[in-house]
Amino acid sequence: MSRKTKKGSKKNSQKENIIKIEHELSEYQNFKKEEYTMLFTNYRLKTFSEWPFDGDNSCNPQALAAAGFYHIPTNTEPDATRCFCCYKELDGWEPDDNPWEEHQKHSPHCAFLTLSKSVEKLTVDEFLKLECERQKNKMKKYFHMKKEELKQHAGNVRAEMAKINR
Template sequence: MSDPGIIASRFLCFDQMYSFERRLQTFSDWPFREDCQCTPEQMAKAGFVHCPSENEPDVVCCFYCLKELEGWEPEDVPSEHARRSPDCAFLQMKTWKELTAIEFFHLEHGRIRNYIRKMGHMKIACFRDEVENINKCLKTLFDIAS
């Protein structure tokens, strides 16, 4: 799972990623180019933004639903996004140029809701991990004391 700070910084620039050209620009270091199903063009068309890290050079994230996928192979298809995130509104949206202002407003509202939901889940997971660590420490402490 990504670092909450990374998710937050991505979210702030992802409002520009409704544009296919902007998404495509993020794939400058994408490892799969020719004779592949997952070319930069196909990945950007599917709503993905390339978000590589030192240890994971093929991580992509949907700018809208924030679903992250990694471990891509040349024969993998970007439509994996639709299978893993069937409710992603980006996948049902018109082209960027056809959106009305109100449609964009509703999409952006949904994108913000997705971000808040993801951050909430991440914070809950961190809290649970902390509780588990404290429980382990307390058990160890009381086992030693008895």
């Protein structure tokens, strides 16, 4: 009797594991392709259609894309860029800025800067290490953003409570 129970438990456990794996795979299959396109220079380059400086300057779309940046313009910051790996955002570019030097200066620990070859030529192991760093940076940026939102909200609540206490 106990032998059947063990087998039955093992079968149920295996079924549960299969269901968990299928769920995780379905989550993986729903990943955002756009998130991964910025790994590749040619996709980053396509984001610079409205870049203010041309190819005659050192701060041109080709150099920025090669240095890991893609263009994220806003109404107030038309030259804003972001690194696909460390998520560092830079704006206020000058025509003679060197994107590699600026990247190194503002984000010296970016894993992309330490690569000795293009992303396309990475081994699976190298790619996974880079992706791990990229995801850590993405989460840091997300949590920092949420922390700032919470601080702002807390300040608003305090102001409202102060009005009530008057």
